[in-house]
Amino acid sequence: MATATxxxxxxQRLIDVAVRLFTQHSFAGTSLQMIANELGITKAxxxxxxxxxxxxxxxxxxxxxxxxxxIVETAEAQRTRTARAENVLTGFIDIAVRHRxxxxxxxxxxxxxxxxxxxxxxxxxxxxQLKLLADVDPGxxxxxxxxxxxxxxxxxxxxxxxxxDENVLRQQLLDVSxxxxxxxxxxxxxxxxxx
Amino acid sequence: MATATxxxxxxQRLIDVAVRLFTQHSFAGTSLQMIANELGITKAxxxxxxxxxxxxxxxxxxxxxxxxxxIVETAEAQRTRTARAENVLTGFIDIAVRHRxxxxxxxxxxxxxxxxxxxxxxxxxxxxQLKLLADVDPGxxxxxxxxxxxxxxxxxxxxxxxxxDENVLRQQLLDVSxxxxxxxxxxxxxxxxxx
Amino acid sequence: MATATxxxxxxQRLIDVAVRLFTQHSFAGTSLQMIANELGITKAxxxxxxxxxxxxxxxxxxxxxxxxxxIVETAEAQRTRTARAENVLTGFIDIAVRHRxxxxxxxxxxxxxxxxxxxxxxxxxxxxQLKLLADVDPGxxxxxxxxxxxxxxxxxxxxxxxxxDENVLRQQLLDVSxxxxxxxxxxxxxxxxxx
Amino acid sequence: MATATxxxxxxQRLIDVAVRLFTQHSFAGTSLQMIANELGITKAxxxxxxxxxxxxxxxxxxxxxxxxxxIVETAEAQRTRTARAENVLTGFIDIAVRHRxxxxxxxxxxxxxxxxxxxxxxxxxxxxQLKLLADVDPGxxxxxxxxxxxxxxxxxxxxxxxxxDENVLRQQLLDVSxxxxxxxxxxxxxxxxxx
DNA sequence: ACACACGGGACCCCCCGTTGTT
DNA sequence: AACAACGGGGGGTCCCGTGTGT
Numbered sequence: 111m112a113t114a115t116x117x118x119x120x121x122q123r124l125i126d127v128a129v130r131l132f133t134q135h136s137f138a139g140t141s142l143q144m145i146a147n148e149l150g151i152t153k154a155x156x157x158x159x160x161x162x163x164x165x166x167x168x169x170x171x172x173x174x175x176x177x178x179x180x181i182v183e184t185a186e187a188q189r190t191r192t193a194r195a196e197n198v199l200t201g202f203i204d205i206a207v208r209h210r211x212x213x214x215x216x217x218x219x220x221x222x223x224x225x226x227x228x229x230x231x232x233x234x235x236x237x238x239q240l241k242l243l244a245d246v247d248p249g250x251x252x253x254x255x256x257x258x259x260x261x262x263x264x265x266x267x268x269x270x271x272x273x274x275d276e277n278v279l280r281q282q283l284l285d286v287s288x289x290x291x292x293x294x295x296x297x298x299x300x301x302x303x304x305x
Numbered sequence: 306m307a308t309a310t311x312x313x314x315x316x317q318r319l320i321d322v323a324v325r326l327f328t329q330h331s332f333a334g335t336s337l338q339m340i341a342n343e344l345g346i347t348k349a350x351x352x353x354x355x356x357x358x359x360x361x362x363x364x365x366x367x368x369x370x371x372x373x374x375x376i377v378e379t380a381e382a383q384r385t386r387t388a389r390a391e392n393v394l395t396g397f398i399d400i401a402v403r404h405r406x407x408x409x410x411x412x413x414x415x416x417x418x419x420x421x422x423x424x425x426x427x428x429x430x431x432x433x434q435l436k437l438l439a440d441v442d443p444g445x446x447x448x449x450x451x452x453x454x455x456x457x458x459x460x461x462x463x464x465x466x467x468x469x470d471e472n473v474l475r476q477q478l479l480d481v482s483x484x485x486x487x488x489x490x491x492x493x494x495x496x497x498x499x500x
Numbered sequence: 501m502a503t504a505t506x507x508x509x510x511x512q513r514l515i516d517v518a519v520r521l522f523t524q525h526s527f528a529g530t531s532l533q534m535i536a537n538e539l540g541i542t543k544a545x546x547x548x549x550x551x552x553x554x555x556x557x558x559x560x561x562x563x564x565x566x567x568x569x570x571i572v573e574t575a576e577a578q579r580t581r582t583a584r585a586e587n588v589l590t591g592f593i594d595i596a597v598r599h600r601x602x603x604x605x606x607x608x609x610x611x612x613x614x615x616x617x618x619x620x621x622x623x624x625x626x627x628x629q630l631k632l633l634a635d636v637d638p639g640x641x642x643x644x645x646x647x648x649x650x651x652x653x654x655x656x657x658x659x660x661x662x663x664x665d666e667n668v669l670r671q672q673l674l675d676v677s678x679x680x681x682x683x684x685x686x687x688x689x690x691x692x693x694x695x
Numbered sequence: 696m697a698t699a700t701x702x703x704x705x706x707q708r709l710i711d712v713a714v715r716l717f718t719q720h721s722f723a724g725t726s727l728q729m730i731a732n733e734l735g736i737t738k739a740x741x742x743x744x745x746x747x748x749x750x751x752x753x754x755x756x757x758x759x760x761x762x763x764x765x766i767v768e769t770a771e772a773q774r775t776r777t778a779r780a781e782n783v784l785t786g787f788i789d790i791a792v793r794h795r796x797x798x799x800x801x802x803x804x805x806x807x808x809x810x811x812x813x814x815x816x817x818x819x820x821x822x823x824q825l826k827l828l829a830d831v832d833p834g835x836x837x838x839x840x841x842x843x844x845x846x847x848x849x850x851x852x853x854x855x856x857x858x859x860d861e862n863v864l865r866q867q868l869l870d871v872s873x874x875x876x877x878x879x880x881x882x883x884x885x886x887x888x889x890x
Numbered sequence: 891a892c893a894c895a896c897g898g899g900a901c902c903c904c905c906c907g908t909t910g911t912t
Numbered sequence: 913a914a915c916a917a918c919g920g921g922g923g924g925t926c927c928c929g930t931g932t933g934t
Contacts, residue, residue, distance in 0.1 A: 120917080136415045139333030141901060155918050157904070218413035218460065220331050254461060254469065254477040261460020262453035262485075265413065270452055274445075282449040290457075290485040315891080336927060348928085350892050358928070510913080526805050529723030531905060543906085545914050553906070608803035608850065611724045644851060644859065644867040651850020652843035652875075655803065660842055664835075672839040680847075680875040705895080726923055738924080740896050748924070 121159045123149055125170050133211035137221040164225055174209050182238050191245050198242045199287055203263055207280045210267040217264030246291055259287045316354045318344055320365050328406035332416035369404050377433050386440050393437045394482055398458055402475045405462040412459030441486055454482045511549045513539055515560050523601035527611040564599050572628050581635050588632045589677055593653055597670045600657040607654030636681055649677045706744045708734055710755050718796035722806040749810055759794050767823050776830050783827045784872055788848055792865045795852040802849030831876055844872045
């Protein structure tokens with residue numbers, strides 16, 4: 111899947127390298143200079159597109175956050191607890207696999223989380239997501255299992271397993287997560303019967 | 306319950322606030338000035354105890370890394386795959402619960418990981434730990450489940466669930482992890498014999 | 501009553517907002533970006549009219565400086581000392597009242613003064629003006645009274661007294677200045693019977 | 696009056712050069728680099744004493760503002776209008792003559808005024824001072840004369856008349872100001888021997 | 891066992907000015 | 913007549929580390 115960096119518009123290229131560098135060095139550890147260097151432009155050119163570091167971060171995370179919001183809302187509309195949990199789980203894993211570095215950063219970088227909590231209703235979104243997963247098991251086990259699954263998925267798509275195939279990863283993440291949450295696999299075998 | 310900040314030796318207080326600030330702001334986002342301010346001393350005083358920023362980080366992580374190394378070595382000496390996995394799992398969760406903020410940082414902060422990879426054989430240690438967990442399930446599922454469990458535990462002891470009781474947390478983490486890995490609970494109820 | 505910003509030519513609107521912003525933030529504290537923003541255009545559009553920041557400043561001050569030069573020259577042609585002083589005084593106050601913000605800047609902003617001294621013979625003009633006023637009282641009192649009057653008038657038309665009517669202001673400034681300089685009011689009541 | 700820069704503490708030397716440079720280039724036009732260069736130190740050393748530009752500015756103006764406040768309060772306690780006016784006038788002129796550059800900046804630099812209005816009750820102080828002078832002449836003339844006198848004194852102690860002797864300047868400023876305000880010189884020659 | 895003073899350097903923001911396009 | 917894109921550079925802030933003095 112050659113990411114065709116041939117001639118994407120500069121703004122998008124900025125977002126792409128930003129994600130990569132945030133993943134490699136954390137948000138606080140990534141300077142605009144590093145980002146500019148990666149593209150062979152100057153800091154001033156970056157400033158032309160994003161007037162603050164925060165603005166760049168928001169541009170980076172907004173699309174993914176929007177997808178996540180949609181998933182959570184769709185899931186909340188389901189009728190049974192297990193259906194709701196299945197919905198967020200598959201949706202979240204799908205996003206995580208498609209935006210591997212970004213989800214890792216979103217879930218674990220304190221600098222990012224702080225900034226998002228201030229600007230967006232990020233904390234609220236995460237809590238709703240957690241609740242949907244936690245509800246499959248009432249009692250103390252619920253929230254903890256949910257936290258483990260979310261953090262686990264986010265961590266597993268990080269730099270550690272970069273060379274695992276996307277489809278394999280998606281299927282396996284689904285399996286572990288279901289086991290962890292005590293969810294039975296749905297009747298229709300979901301098709302993606304990876305090897 | 307602040308662990309007796311009444312009159313601990315300054316060196317230890319430095320390490321403690323360092324962990325807290327690393328958790329809150331990531332390593333790259335925490336300056337020596339912030340640490341010094343938190344204790345009401347000057348930066349120069351910090352330099353009296355640690356000759357460089359890196360040295361402070363090492364002092365912070367070394368005890369935990371030593372414990373982790375011991376656990377991994379003990380586990381590797383076990384005879385069956387499940388015994389080995391059970392061993393690392395219980396040991397790691399115990400450490401994670403007792404050093405909540407620190408494990409979170411150790412597992413997810415790229416700045417910390419980079420520095421440790423350079424100075425210590427950190428990567429090797431993590432890989433051995435992962436392998437012990439991954440071996441319970443041959444095939445592609447093994448490594449992925451192991452990564453999810455480790456990242457999940459590390460994430461769950463982070464800032465999200467600060468107000469969960471330590472013992473409850475430990476037991477629940479064990480349960481989810483076993484389910485995720487497909488480990489049956491051992492005959493002897495494992496008895497939470499934390500020190 | 502905003503002087504018909506309805507559809508003045510852009511060039512003039514640029515000059516107007518420039519004066520206002522120079523008054524509010526000083527010359528050094530006013531960027532082309534601020535000026536462009538105020539008009540809802542881009543910086544590049546400003547450069548369409550003025551090739552440099554300095555050129556904009558000159559365009560702003562030139563008309564007023566020309567008027568001032570004319571007044572000084574006219575005054576210098578008068579026969580008596582008091583006539584010369586009366587002439588500059590009324591002329592200067594008239595300009596000051598009609599270009600309130602600008603005179604304030606011209607008289608007190610070091611950045612502006614520096615630039616004008618380099619490009620125009622600004623210092624010379626001011627000195628001639630001062631001399632005409634100073635000559636009414638030989639001895640050390642002359643130059644000092646003249647300086648006080650000029651600075652006083654320039655300061656009084658600044659942001660402090662924005663809401664005073666133009667005609668009242670003109671008349672009162674004339675009165676204080678005459679008292680300060682020890683000038684008797686001329687026989688012909690000068691006409692400007694304010695309000 | 697050789698200002699004995701031989702070996703004053705760095706902090707005070709910083710304040711002194713700051714005043715001088717603010718006078719020469721306006722506040723917005725003076726960079727910390729310029730200040731540091733003047734003392735042969737680095738910007739970082741300046742930061743050691745003043746963590747923001749604003750902090751430096753406040754340290755510069757605070758002593759003078761305190762003196763001015765004392766004068767205004769003392770004047771307000773007088774019984775007759777003319778006594779009150781005489782009091783502020785002599786007090787203000789004394790401060791102006793002793794801190795020539797600074798008073799010029801305080802009275803005319805918009806950048807400074809903005810910052811002080813935000814942090815201190817600067818506007819209030821100036822208004823009280825103006826009122827004390829304005830009250831000697833009811834009607835529209837009062838406030839305008841007061842504004843002219845204050846701005847005039849502040850402008851006259853600026854860079855224009857640097858080479859006038861301090862005592863001469865003080866006496867002449869008093870004279871012009873009294874004439875401008877219509878104040879008769881007090882019976883006791885006022886003895887300008889301010890400590 | 892600390893504080894004071896300072897240097898060197900990096901980072902973010904932002905400014906002035908140029909070029910190319912519409 | 914106006915904008916989009918960008919370079920070169922400077923300003924303010926702040927960081928890491930050192931030296932010196934108690």
